[in-house]
Structure formats: C-alpha cells, structure tokens
Amino acid sequence: MTVLAGCTATAETRSAQSPSPAIAGTRATILPPTVEQGALVIGTTHPAATVEYAGRRVRVSPDGVFAIGIARDAASPAIVVVTQPGTPRTEHRIEVRPRDWPVERITGVPPKTVKPPPEIAARIAREQAEVSAARTRDDARADFAQAFRWPVQGRISGRFGNARVYVLPDGTDVPQTPHSGMDIAAPTGTPVQAPAPGVVTFARSDLYLTGGTVLLDHGQGVSSNFLHLSRIDVRVGDRVEQGQVIGAVGATGRASGPHLHWGMNWFDVRVDPLLVLSATR
Template identity: 55%
Template sequence: MRRDTARFRSPALPFIALAVSGLAGAATLPREAQQGQLVIGRAAPGSRVTVGTREARVDAVGRFVFGVERDAPETLTVTVLLPNGRTETHRMAVTQRTYKIERVDGLPQHTVTPDPELARRIADEQARVAEARRRDDDRDDYAHGFARPAHGRISGVYGSQRIDNGVPKAPHYGLDIAVPTGTPVKSPADGVVTFVANDLVLTGGTVLIDHGHGLTSSFLHLSRIDVKSGDRVKRGDVFAAAGATGRASGPHVHWGFNWFDVRLDPALLPAP
C-alpha cells in the first residue's frame, strides 16, 4: 500500500506496536511499519537482533529499536538469534509512502552551489555530525515519548524532494516548524547533548541530543544555543532559540530524528 504523506498522519500506535501479537516465537514485532518509522520490539534478554545488515542493541529487559529508511522496500527482514542458539526470521511489511516535491527559493546561493573550498568545509562538518550519531548508549530516554520542540505552522515535512533555488537537492529529512527568530526550542525528550556548533555552513546553529540506543534528535538553523556537549537535558527544557542560520529561507525549527545514520520522520513519534 502507498500512502500520501500530505494526508497521512500516524499517532503513537506504530511506535508501541510491539504489543501486537500473532508472530510465533520469542521475539515480538509489529506486523507492519511505514517508511521513516521508528519501530520498537522485544526479544529474550541476551538475544542478538539484526535488521537487514544492521545490528540493534538489545537491553537488559529484551527491548530493542530500529528505524525504517525513507526508501525501504516493501518487506524488511529482522533476524533474532536467541540465547538458546535458535534463530527466528521475521518479515515485516513496509507501507510505501508518496513524498511531496517542495520548492524553496531565497536561499543563500553559495550554500546551494558551493565552491570547492566551501564544499570541503561542508563535507568535514557533515562528517563530524555523522560521528556524533554513531553513539550507542544503553539509555531508555526514548521510551517515554516525544513532545514537539516548538508549536507553529508546519512548513516542511519529512521525505519531500527539495528543489533549492531551482536546483534539485537531497530529500528533506525532518519536520520544519515555522516560528519567529528567538522562539524557545525545547528538548522533545530526555537525553544527552552530543554535538554543538554555532556556524555550520548548511545548518547554522546545530545541536544533537542523544536519547539512547542510537536515537538522536537534531535541531538546525538555531539563532542561540544554551547548552554544551555533555549536558543532560530533560523533556521540556529550553536549550536553544529558533532562527534562520545556515541554508534557510526564513526562521523555523528544523527537527530531525535518526537511528544512527537512518533518517526517520519525527511526525511519527509518539507523544509522551
């Protein structure tokens, strides 16, 4: 089945779909998920869980999480090696989505078509962010739900193909909330700040908050940052202010969400 992301909105149910029964064996998984969704499951403690070619952390109570990529195929294979040596293979159906095309004009042109020197700087900055997303803490901050970091008009959605100043670029991986510069930005869940930068070329003021098990929230284009790397934040804490720094056409909060390097849709996360 294919769904139009302009109309389809999922409540908290997909995230807690581990409660769905009907799959034989020790591991519990949802029967289906959609592209861009965060999935949580449970297996016997001590199990090893592999999603495609990626291994997911299994905590002391057998809980594990993984993300479904934007362009994931119609079936996703999850392999569970149980402590007794038995292997289970689960095939989860993946709902295919239809993504919007979004045209964004008025961006600083040097950020859309950078010269070689600026392109090297951008690549270095992106490598630093990617390294921060490799963190894999055994914390369950993610398990208590996520609140919107700010409230306003949704000006950009996950997965949409971006045409920036008339130039086709990578898809938009996040949720954009249009708010005035200086609007407080709140942490959507508990976590640890793992990356802070004030002046990245594309994303301007940038903060990453790690929620455990490889899950991170990213906030871009910030006008002010009130935290430093290593700080512990609680859901609802103000840690920054919205802005339009970096490659942005106007002030907004960009909220991205990752499972390691797999980019997910913040709109599909459950409320607290």
C-alpha cells in the same frame, strides 16, 4: 510500554517459528505487523537475545527494549532476526507501507549555500562528517522508549522525505536530496525544548548549511538534531531532560526564514519525527 512509531503495538510475533513464551528462558518478541517508510520501530524481546537488522547487531536493553529505523526508501518486508537463549534463529517480517513523496520548491535561500564554491564545499563535507560521527554513538540508555513531545509549536513548513528543489533568483532549479527532517515555522527566539531525554553529543553555532546545530542522543543509536538555531543553551556532554530548553529558533545557515528543522536518526538512517510524535504507547 512499547513505543511503535507510525503503527500500533501488538504482542503478535511475526513468525510461525517464534519460540513460545511458555518455554523456560524465552519471551515473546513484540514487533508491529506493519509500519510506514521512515518509521522508528521500538520492539521488545528477551534481554539476552541477539537482534539483527539491516546487517547491524542491535543493542537490547536490560528490559529487552530495542530500536530499529526504517529508511525513507525501505522495501518490504523489513526482516528483524532474533535469537533468544537456547532457541533457533527466528526471522520476524514487518510489512513496510510505501509513501508518496511530493516535491517542495523553495525560494529565498542564499544562492551561495545552494551552489557553494569548492572551498566552501570542502568545509561543508568536514562539518557533515563531524555530525555523522556523533550519530555513531550506541549507549545502553533507552531514553527513546517514551512518548516524544513537540520541541516547539508552529506550522509544519517542510515535511520529512519530500523531494526538494531550490529555486535561485534567476529562476534556475537546483534539485537537492530529500528533506531529512521536519521544519516547524516559529518566530526567531522561540525556545526549543527537548522532545525526550538524552545526552548532547554535538553543539555548534556556526555550521555553514545548518547554522546553530545541536544533536541530542536518546540512546541505542536514536538521536534528534535541531538546526538553524539562533541560540544554543547546552554543551556537549550535558544530560538533558524532556522539556528542557536547549536553544532558540532562528534562521542561521541555509534557511529562507525562521524555523526549527527537527530531524531524527537511527544511526545513519533518517526517520520521520512526525511518525514518532504520532506513535502509541
């Protein structure tokens, strides 16, 4: 079955010019009619089709499954271009519903992690570049094409996409970039389980901002990241199955208390894990 994050699957092709499935060598392209900003969209088409979105040639699995990420600030419509063998180039338009992004004010984080000195800022840039490089992987695997599970149970203490302001001890407000994932509050040491299968592409315990950090690649550019871990139980290159323990909740890096930050990406596009969890199959 096809997973469509934040929307309902439909067999309707969103273009009047789409080829009929009755034509030899073609297959109906399945995409949702609408999605929310921050959605991970998983579609199906002919396995030999060419799929393009946001200037990127999108990998299609041997079963015809492909994924795209809708950015937090994406405008409507999202246009997915599909060219099946022997058929014209066809545009499929997906309505992107806007979302409200409240402001979160956060206290209690170490001031040096909010306004780091130049040498620390350089270290942060190097570490973030390493993490970004791990997100460029584009395997043929489609581990993402199944229902995801919560990596840990707890209260949602921070939501994807919300604007963030760090409040320093002297009362100074320091605006930050929007929150890149979902925070789940849980006691230090709580086991963190893989929400879906994948391959570990990054595992470090000492990043300045994110502390214990693991990236799990689910194939075709879809990945999960788990931050602030107190313990890491996997190594780069490990194949991980859904439900396998990959580490433990902590408060390492820039954190005001123990929690798991779970982020998801489609390459460099950040998507909302909560929408992925609520997706239908």
